[in-house]
Amino acid sequence: MDDDPGVLAAITRDLRRRYGDRYRIVKVTTGAEGLEVLAQLALRDQPVALITADQRMPHMTGIEMLGRAQELAPGAKRVLLTAYADTDVAIRAINDIGLDYYLLKPWDPPDERLYPVLDDLLDDWAHEHPEHDTDVRVVGHRWSERSHEVKTFLARNHVPYRWYDVERDAEAQRLVALAGADTADLPLVLVPEGEGLRAPSTLEVAEALGLRTRAEQPLYDVCIVGAGPAGLAAAVYAASEGLSTVIVEREAPGGQAGQSAAIENYLGFPKGLSGFDLTQRASAQASRFGAELVLARDVVACERRGPVHAVLLEGSGEIEARAVIVATGVAYRRLTAAGVDDLTGRGIYYGANAADASQCQGDEVLVVGAANSAGQAALNLARYAERVVLVARGPSLDTSMSRYLVARILADPRIEVRYGTEVVAAQGNAHLESVTLSDRATGETEQRATSWLFVFIGAAPRTDWLGKDVARDEHGFVVTGQDLAQPDASQPDASARWPLARPPFSLETSVPGLFAAGDVRRESMKRVASAVGEGAMAVYHVHRYLAAT
Numbered sequence: 001m002d003d004d005p006g007v008l009a010a011i012t013r014d015l016r017r018r019y020g021d022r023y024r025i026v027k028v029t030t031g032a033e034g035l036e037v038l039a040q041l042a043l044r045d046q047p048v049a050l051i052t053a054d055q056r057m058p059h060m061t062g063i064e065m066l067g068r069a070q071e072l073a074p075g076a077k078r079v080l081l082t083a084y085a086d087t088d089v090a091i092r093a094i095n096d097i098g099l100d101y102y103l104l105k106p107w108d109p110p111d112e113r114l115y116p117v118l119d120d121l122l123d124d125w126a127h128e129h130p131e132h133d134t135d136v137r138v139v140g141h142r143w144s145e146r147s148h149e150v151k152t153f154l155a156r157n158h159v160p161y162r163w164y165d166v167e168r169d170a171e172a173q174r175l176v177a178l179a180g181a182d183t184a185d186l187p188l189v190l191v192p193e194g195e196g197l198r199a200p201s202t203l204e205v206a207e208a209l210g211l212r213t214r215a216e217q218p219l220y221d222v223c224i225v226g227a228g229p230a231g232l233a234a235a236v237y238a239a240s241e242g243l244s245t246v247i248v249e250r251e252a253p254g255g256q257a258g259q260s261a262a263i264e265n266y267l268g269f270p271k272g273l274s275g276f277d278l279t280q281r282a283s284a285q286a287s288r289f290g291a292e293l294v295l296a297r298d299v300v301a302c303e304r305r306g307p308v309h310a311v312l313l314e315g316s317g318e319i320e321a322r323a324v325i326v327a328t329g330v331a332y333r334r335l336t337a338a339g340v341d342d343l344t345g346r347g348i349y350y351g352a353n354a355a356d357a358s359q360c361q362g363d364e365v366l367v368v369g370a371a372n373s374a375g376q377a378a379l380n381l382a383r384y385a386e387r388v389v390l391v392a393r394g395p396s397l398d399t400s401m402s403r404y405l406v407a408r409i410l411a412d413p414r415i416e417v418r419y420g421t422e423v424v425a426a427q428g429n430a431h432l433e434s435v436t437l438s439d440r441a442t443g444e445t446e447q448r449a450t451s452w453l454f455v456f457i458g459a460a461p462r463t464d465w466l467g468k469d470v471a472r473d474e475h476g477f478v479v480t481g482q483d484l485a486q487p488d489a490s491q492p493d494a495s496a497r498w499p500l501a502r503p504p505f506s507l508e509t510s511v512p513g514l515f516a517a518g519d520v521r522r523e524s525m526k527r528v529a530s531a532v533g534e535g536a537m538a539v540y541h542v543h544r545y546l547a548a549t
Contacts, residue, residue, distance in 0.1 A: 001027075001034045001065065002054040002081065007105070011052065011081070014110045019122070023049060031060030031068075038072035048073035049125045050118065052103075055082040055089065063089065067097040075129060077121040081105055094271045101271070124277060127158065136161040136209070139172045140187030142359075143431035145345025146199060147187040153202045155353055156252030156259070157295065158280060159209060202251070203315075206296040213296055215319045220244045222542050223311050223321035225299050228255025229528045230518025231327035232282035233535030238542065239289035246319060247291060248311065250298040254279030255329040256373060256519075257528050259353045261380030265402060266528055278528070294319075299328075300465050302514065307549060309513060322513070322549075323542045326466065326478060327535060329519045330526075333458030335368065337436075339426040347432025348453045352377045360385040360452050366435060368423055369456030370397050375405035377454055382414040389448070390417045393440065426453065461520045471497045471510040477522035480515070481506035502548075505541040507534060513545055 002008040012027045019025065028034040034053070041048055051069055053062035066078045080102040082090050090102035100121055107114040136154060140147030142165050154161045164172035166186065181188055185198040191208050206213050222238050224231045227249035238245040252258065258279040264272035283293065298314040302324060311319045332350040334340075340348055349356060351373075357380050365385040367378045370392040382388045390409065396419065397406045409415050418437065424445065425436035434449045461476045471479040484497045484504050497510045507515045517538040518524060518531035525531075 001029070001031065001052065001057070001062065003029050003057050004054070005029075007054065007081075011107075014107075014114060015118075018110070018115055019118075023122075031057055031062075031065035034065055035068055035072065038069055042072050047129060048076040049122055049129075050077040050079065052079045052081055054105075055080055055086050063093045063097060063099070066093075066099065070097065075125065077101075077125050079103060079118070079121070081107075091270065099271065127276075127280065130160040136192070137164065137175070137190040138162070138187050139164045139166060139175050139190070141166055142168070143346040144186060148345050148349070149202065150187050150189060150200070150205060152353060153205060153252060153296075156254065156279075157206075157211065158276075201296075203296040211295050212292065213294060214317060215246050215248075215294055216292060217244060217246070218320065219308065220246045220319065220321040221546065222246075222323045222325060222539070223248065223309070223319050224325045224327055225302075225311060226255065226327035226329055226518075226520070227253040227283070227293065228327060228329040228518060228531065229257050229278070229282070230329070230520075230531040230535035230538075231255075231325070232279070232286055233532040234325050234327060234517060234538050235286040235291040235293075235535075236282065236289060237536045237539040239286060239291035241539065241543070243539070243542070245286075245291040246294060246321070247286070248294045248297055248299055248313070248319065250296065252279075252295070253283045253293065256332075256351065257531075259351045260373065261357070261376050263376075263528055264404065302466055302470075304469075304511060309511075323545055324514045325535070325538045325542065326463075326509070326514065326516045326520055327518050327531075327538075328462055329531075330459035330461050332455055333460045335423060335455050335457065337423045337425050339428075340423075343426050343428050343432045346430065347428060347451050348426060348455065350455050352381065352454045356454070357381050357384050362386050363452060364389065364448075364450050365452040365454065366391060366423070366448070366450050367454050367456065370394055370400045371456065372402055372405060374456035375401050375409055377456060378415055379405070379408060379412065381454070382412055385414070385452075388415045389450075390415060391421050391423060391437065392417060392419050393422050395419050423453070459519065459526065463520065466509075466514075469511050470514065473522050477524075478509055478516040478520055479522050480504070480509055483522060484510055505544060507538045507541050508545070513549070515541060515545075 008027055015025045026037055053065050055062040062080050077100045080090050080099055082102055084104055093099040101117055138150055138161050166172045179188055179196055189197040189200055189205055194208055197204055197208055221243035222245050224234050224247045227247050231247055235245050235247050254275055258275040260275035262272045299311055300314050301312040303310045308320045308322055309324045360381055361384045363385055364387045365381050366389045367374055368391045378388050378390045420440045421437050423435050424438045427434045432451050434447050435453055437446045463472055463476050481504055498504055500512055507517055509516055515538045517534035519526050
């Protein structure tokens with residue numbers, strides 16, 4: 001949309017040259033005309049991928065038109081064309097209407113200043129609106145823990161799927177009958193080619209889909225355990241610098257960050273980006289440089305074998321590497337309230353993804369936690385749920401949550417914040433039906449009906465598999481670098497924690513050649529940006545270690 005004939009002709013020409021074989025390009029000269037075209041497309045059920053609009057338009061500005069366009073084409077990416085003088089207006093529009101990007105005119109040369117931006121936006125749109133001809137079909141029970149695990153695995157590994165609930169969908173019942181299955185066989189995972197799977201493990205699902213579950217080489221320069229932001233960053237830098245690299249991930253790339261609905265304080269993304277988007281980009285980047293990603297395999301031990309390390313996998317199999325980077329991050333701490341363990345996976349979940357949010361349509365949802373992850377989850381769930389109750393143990397959110405999130409939560413009428421409150425019990429038969437909340441100051445309790453409880457509390461590293469030779473603090477976080485020179489209660493002799501004459505590198509553990517990066521490391525910042533930085537820095541130290549040995 002642009003009222004300048006020359007500009008309109010130029011942008012239309014450039015768009016058709018790049019995207020005309022995949023998309024229909026429509027040009028309009030006024031906001032009213034643009035909204036009319038969008039209404040016609042909506043009535044025809046024709047999806048709109050992207051809208052570009054000039055800001056300085058008569059009668060209706062570009063921002064006004066893009067704001068109203070959201071109702072007619074809610075999934076479309078929206079880009080503002082503007083002059084340098086209007087950049088402040090464009091930046092405000094990122095918050096006000098969720099503008100995806102703004103481009104300064106002129107955009108010549110388009111190969112450098114136009115296409116890279118639109119390529120990313122259109123790729124994102126295509127992933128959000130996949131074709132369904134080759135989707136995996138999952139048939140199961142809404143409140144089944146195994147069904148939830150399978151759906152989460154598929155969603156986090158970017159595998160499109162269709163979900164059929166045996167209690168709600170006639171098609172689900174038909175598929176169960178055709179398969180000759182019973183309750184014990186659920187979930188059924190039906191792949192486009194191959195045999196259907198009955199109550200499969202995530203490893204079986206991964207193998208059926210052709211995902212890589214085994215390493216291809218007998219020896220690597222570096223093995224990275226964990227594919228969160230730190231692990232993916234380490235993989236990108238290691239592989240791009242010529243090191244043979246393999247990443248082992250037991251669930252899906254992205255870690256906790258991969259489940260975030262929006263990461264808004266990551267440098268270079270003024271609108272923020274989703275954990276899904278960050279993970280997808282980073283995984284593709286690592287793969288492009290030649291890093292291998294081994295999925296659905298849990299690491300159970302690490303052994304030193306002379307000049308190499310052996311990473312042992314659950315069940316069978318191992319990977320040998322000259323150096324290892326531990327980037328396993330942290331898991332949410334378990335809620336110890338009565339009845340919670342019995343209902344985990346059946347209404348009570350640790351973390352939340354986009355699929356979880358969409359299933360809460362019209363329900364009341366409880367979120368436990370007061371850090372950024374809990375705040376982002378509450379805002380995302382509030383897009384679907386009738387009400388979100390954020391349960392915080394402390395008297396305020398300000399000490400544990402970024403200010404921009406606090407402001408948005410307090411301004412959202414669908415979110416209720418319960419300060420000084422904790423969950424002390426959960427009740428339900430086949431699934432969660434209610435929880436008991438307790439006021440920490442008075443001891444008064446309240447039973448609240450809900451089918452959804454999402455937990456975002458604390459940070460618990462899973463580091464037992466590292467063995468006794470790797471120094472950890474009392475909470476299980478890995479001790480690295482100069483901290484190894486400080487004695488602790490378990491090893492008052494600090495020299496016993498480091499065996500070599502040279503000092504350890506800053507991210508090196510008490511086992512030479514074994515490094516730790518990101519949230520798993522003691523006193524790390526617990527931020528995506530710092531995890532990415534540590535992943536890159538770990539590769540620098542791997543180079544130094546390999547050169548020295």
